[in-house]
Amino acid sequence: MALDLFVVLIYAAGMLVLGYYGMRRAKTHEDYLVAGRNLGPSLYMGTMAATVLGGASTVGTVRLGYVHGISGFWLCAALGAGIIALNLFLAKPLLKLKIFTVTQVLEKRYNPMARQASAVIMLAYALMIGVTSILAIGTVLQVLFGLPFWISVLLGGGVVVVYSTIGGMWSLTLTDIVQFVIKTVGLMFILLPICLYRVGGWDQLVAKLPASSFSFTEIGWDTIITYFMIYFFGILIGQDIWQRVFTARDEKVAKYAGTFAGFYCILYGLACALIGMAAHVLLPDLDNVNNAFAAIVKASLPDGIRGLVIAAALAAMMSTASAGLLAASTVLTEDLLPRLRGGKQSSLNINRLFTMLTGIAVLGIALVVNDVISALTLAYNLLVGGMLIPLMGAIFWKRATTSGAIASMTSGFVTALVFMFKDGLDANTPIYYSLAVALVSFVVVSLLSRSPQAETARAI
Template identity: 95%
Template sequence: MALDLFVVLIYAAGMLVLGYYGMRRAKTHEDYLVAGRNLGPSLYMGTMAATVLGGASTVGTVRLGYVHGISGFWLCAALGAGIIALNLFLAKPLLKLKIFTVTQVLEKRYNPMARQASAVIMLAYALMIAVTSILAIGTVLQVLFGLPFWISVLLGGGVVVVYSTIGGMWSLTLTDIVQFVIKTVGLMFILLPICLYRVGGWAELVAKLPASSFSFTAIGWDTIITYFMIYFFGILIGQDIWQRVFTARDEKVAKYAGTFAGFYCILYGLACALIGMAAHVLIPDLDNVNNAFAAIVKVSLPDGIRGLVIAAALAAMMSTASAGLLAASTVLTEDLLPRLRGGMQSSLALNRLFTLLTGIAVLGIALLVSDVISALTLAYNLLVGGMLIPLMGAIFWKRATTSGAITSMILGFVTALVFMFKDGLDANTPIYYSLAVGLVSFVVVSVLSRKPEAAVVRAV
């Protein structure tokens, strides 16, 4: 594996070099957080797609393909559909607001208290998004190179923390576009064709797998609906994704490049599901299905080429990890910290410091969690259950009040936690009950309380 390790080390060094160039371009607070709001179509499309397709999308979808067949692609399909809807319908008004965080919309519509309450939920979500991909990085390095898991997490995650800290969004943009190219070539044009060749071609894949593996609904309609409830709506309100929208030069860039990124996500999901199906044929008795991706890479690819595909997988994971890390740091410095500093706004140096501290926290959490899809589900359950209703109410319902919004956030968040603890992270009940409780409490409290003092955000 020496040649593979060399290729991966070259890739990691390249990410750090790009991080350095990003640091040189990040000269202001706005440069650091949203790349100066000046990305063109190519950079915007690449960074948008790279942000969404991370550890859970790659390792998780291969696992779903291994277990359920082609229907495993629905996780990425829900993410891709969310990206398309966001860029077609919300990007234009969001760009006009010139804001940095999702929670600033709630402050404009309600009051600063609503912003602080929602910031806590958004922080939990963004942290878990970063943790999910750091976990995936650790899993891949552990299986392929035989490293202890904690060393794998610290090495792979450490690279993400360093380049994210020094250059912020410019570093993320430069690394994302390279990561987008690497994972497209490595996974869709190298790993997938080789896996199909190893199986014996498409005809052999069809012959060796049950017919249900080729059904787009085999994973179950309840799971498909839940994926859309969690991931589609999560994309529409996630800080990591909105922060990418804020980088677009104008609404046309967001509309067309963002839509292309969404369709790319769907195709990527199909490719990863097919890789998982090939893995089921080549390695039918895998002890841990969470290791399906790493196992198929180890079994099917020659030295050197294996290293390139490992780099492609790490590219997918690092892009999402860095997005979650910067999103969490931005929420801290823009929404929560000013409250403790008497309203003083953050500086470039402060942004860097808190990105570093947030990165250290993410690495610590990653050492305590084990399942990438469960971690992703936890993040999106908390986000959608706690914030979807108040945020949509802020945009579309004039009668909504601050007390209704805060009540909905708290009860939705707590309900999601209770049912995840009661029924497990893979259950559908957390998202359904949290949305139901959040909606009822939002409407009832808003109707019973006085009219909001703040004006409706008509731009959204």
């Protein structure tokens, strides 16, 4: 596989070069965090789609397609629907705020204490988003090139940490647009057609799989609903996605280019599910279904072409890994660090330092976690369970109070952890119970505590 390895090395070198160009454009704090708030339609659409479609969306959806058939696309469908809703309904007010983090909205509505509490939850979420895709990168490199897992994680993840650190959002934007093109060509226009050809065409795929594989509800309504509860709402409040919204030049760019990115995510999910279905026909006895993507690439493609598709998969994973990494770093430097420094705001050099330190932490966590879907579920359970209710309350309920918001965050976060530990990461109970507990505590504590108007009057 020397030719494939050469192609992948060329791709990795290209990402580092683009990271260098991003560094040259990132001259200010705002450039580093939100690309100067100046992205046009093409760059915005590419970076939005690339951010969402990462390791879990690619490797995970192929695995779901292998096990559940076409209904495996629902994970990406939930993500795509979230992107559409975010850009149609929330992007306009968000762009007017000129902020950097989700938690700043809570500070504007409640007080700085709410911002600090929510920042801890958002940090945990963003770290796990980065871990998920670094983990997927390591899995692919391990299976395809026979490298030890820890070396695969450090090599693949190291490239992400380097280009993210030196150029921030500008590096991410430039690499994302190239990654968007590569993964579209590699997965949708090369791997999928070749897999269908190896099976014998669509008719043979239909003939060799049970009819249930072509049912859009085979995965189960409970799982479909859970995907929307976790991923749709997670997209609406995730720092990694909001930070991309903040890069748009204006609301029209966000509305139209963002909506297009959402529909692209849904089509991408269908393509990956079909690849998984073809893998089930060609490789029916896999020892580990988590390796379905890497196994079908290794078995179906010739040298050179295989390297291009590997690069396409790495493109999907690296874009999401870098998004989670920069999101975690931004929460640290914008929300948590100023409190420790007496309110002093972070500089460009501080941003770079903490992006590097966050990257090292993400690599370390990735070495001890071993399931991309579980890691993604953990991240979104903590985010949605802890932050959805107080954030929506901040926008839509005037009677909401700081005490209610903090109670909701704490109870939702803890409840999600308890039920993930009790019932497992794949269970539906963590998200349902955490949202229920968070809602009840938010409403009850808000009604029992002093109203925002009374607090204002008391302060005066």
